[in-house]
Amino acid sequence: MSPIIKKKAGVLGATGSVGQRFILLLAEHPDFELSVLGASPRSAGKKYKDAVTWKQVDLLPESSSEIVVCECKAEYFADCDVVFSGLDADFAGEIEKEFVDNGLVIVSNAKNYRRDPNVPLVVPIVNVDHIDLIENTIKNQTDKKGFQICISNCSTAGLVAPLKPLIEKFGPIEFLTATTLQAISGAGFSPGVSGIDILDNIVPYISGEEEKMEWEVKKILGSYETSSNEIKLLSDKEIKVSAQCNRVPVSDGHTECISFKFKSRPAPSVEQVKQAMSEYVCDAYKLGCPSAPPHSIIVLDEANRPQPRLDRNRGNGYAVTVGRVREDPIFDFKMVVLSHNTIIGAAGAGILIAEYLLAKRLI
Ligand SMILES: NC(=O)C1=CN([C@@H]2O[C@H](COP(=O)(O)OP(=O)(O)OC[C@H]3O[C@@H](n4cnc5c(N)ncnc54)[C@H](OP(=O)(O)O)[C@@H]3O)[C@@H](O)[C@H]2O)C=CC1
Ligand SMILES: N[C@@H](CC(=O)OP(=O)(O)O)C(=O)O
Incomplete structure (x- = not known):
């Protein structure tokens, strides 16, 4: 049997919170091998094990520890089939542009290009079909050109997952409120949230987070239009979101308490809402993507779940867990949503x- 040739992957921002998660997830991946690691000039030239301040519960994989970190310049990543970015947004804009201009494929966690109409904003258990925008743009190109796909804000990822099957089944959501309880790994490691700020405390402000959640939902749940080759955003009439974001003393896993009201009357029953979420199977799973969870949304009936420490790794961190689905006296329903912020929310x-x-032969 001939050996499986893996695709070469690079990671930008490899030393950070998201970067470290990429290192773990790529260590034993069946299709990708970690080939190049990039970080700031402070880390460049050092072996990864010396450049990184490792903060994961799992040990640093040996396969990455001896790799010498380089600066984030496209020339060092020229052999990569795909480059993942976990770059600090202050630097991601210019660096990622240089990579795309040099024909590389960038899958980015940074916020810089999420609103670009030529860049799909993708939560892969929700809207991989938006990648058709790239497929249709590059299909007639003869020379190799780079492209970029953005990953959403991590709280947005947890929110849109249950909304997708609900909107598909029961129509537009007129109003939605979301109050988040976000893990400290979401704030990154440089410098990260200090112990004195978060111990015995809750910080009721995360810069820019509420605006991102309220806007990104509209692009992700919007539709890809083949005829015009563009993503059509949902309008305010099709969904209106109000978010309040808080940092809480949890290591990983963002919790969101949400209430929502459908536009159509009569509203479905609690059981119908639960069933629609439980039955949902994402397109990435149907296509055979190895990390895709068979059940993207796991609905729990226990009165005191989901809890971050107990439930964030469901579906290996690729699934979203929903609990406490019940009627709401003002909206139609309320429920609690939990997602792993550095797995399905990022790396x-x-x-x-x-x-x-890879499955679509775009890399
Ligand atoms: N953490 C999360 O849950 C989520 C994060 N994101 C986004 O992902 C990105 C990474 O976040 P996170 O991992 O939390 O952040 P961190 O602060 O933990 O990591 C930032 C990374 O950027 C690198 N970096 C800093 N300055 C430069 C520079 N001048 N040139 C090249 N690299 C540089 C750092 O390298 P060095 O160590 O050498 O300084 C580090 O590897 C951000 O854009 C964030 O907004 C998105 C969704 C979720
Ligand atoms: N702001 C998120 C993480 C993040 O960095 O998101 P974004 O890439 O949208 O800025 C958190 O604090 O948990």
Whole structure:
């Protein structure tokens, strides 16, 4: 039997919170091998094990520890089939542009290009079909050109997953409120949230987070229009979101308490809402992507779940867990949603997008 030739993957921002998760997820991936690691000039030239301040519960994989970190310049990543970015957004804009201009494929966690109409904003258990925008743009190109796909804000990822089957089955959501309880790994490691700020405390502000959630939902749940080759955003009439974001002393896993009201009357029953979420199977799973969860949304009936420490790794962190689904006296329903912020909210989403690109022969 001939050996399986894996695709070469690079990671930008490899030393950070998202970067470290990429290192773990790529260590034993069936289709990708970690080939180049990039970080700031402070880390460049050092072996990864010396450059990184490792903060994961799992040990640093030996396969990555001796790799020498380089600066984030396209020339060092020229052999990569795909480059994942976990770059600090202050630097991602210019660096990622240079990579795309040099013909590389970038799957980015940074916020810089999420609103670009030519860049799909993808939560891979929700809207991989938006990648058709790239497929249709590059299909007639003869020379190799780079492209970019953005991953959403991590709280947005958890929110849109249950909304997708609900909107498909029961129509537009007129109003939705979301109050988040976000893990400290979401704030990154440089410098990260200090112990004195978060111990015995809750911080009721995360810069820019509420605006991102309220806007990104509209692009991700919008539709890809083949005729015009564009993503059509949902309008305010099709969904209106109000978010309040809080940082809480949890290591990984963002919890969101949401209430929502459908536009159509009569509203479905609690059982119909639960069933629609439980039955949902994402396109990435149907296509055979190895990391895609068979059940993207796991609905729990226990009164005190989901809880981050107990439930964030369901579906290996690629699934979203929903609990406490019940009627709401003001809206139609309320429920609690939990998602792993550095897996389905960040690095895992990147890996799943790359698996989809591979399955569609786009890399
Ligand atoms: N953490 C999360 O849950 C999520 C994060 N994101 C986004 O992902 C990105 C990464 O986040 P996170 O991992 O939390 O952040 P961190 O602060 O933990 O990591 C930032 C990374 O960027 C690198 N970096 C900093 N300055 C430069 C530079 N001048 N040139 C090249 N590299 C540089 C750092 O390298 P060095 O160590 O050498 O300084 C580090 O590897 C951000 O854009 C964030 O907004 C998105 C969704 C979820
Ligand atoms: N702001 C998120 C993580 C993040 O960096 O998101 P974004 O890439 O949208 O800025 C959190 O604090 O948990």
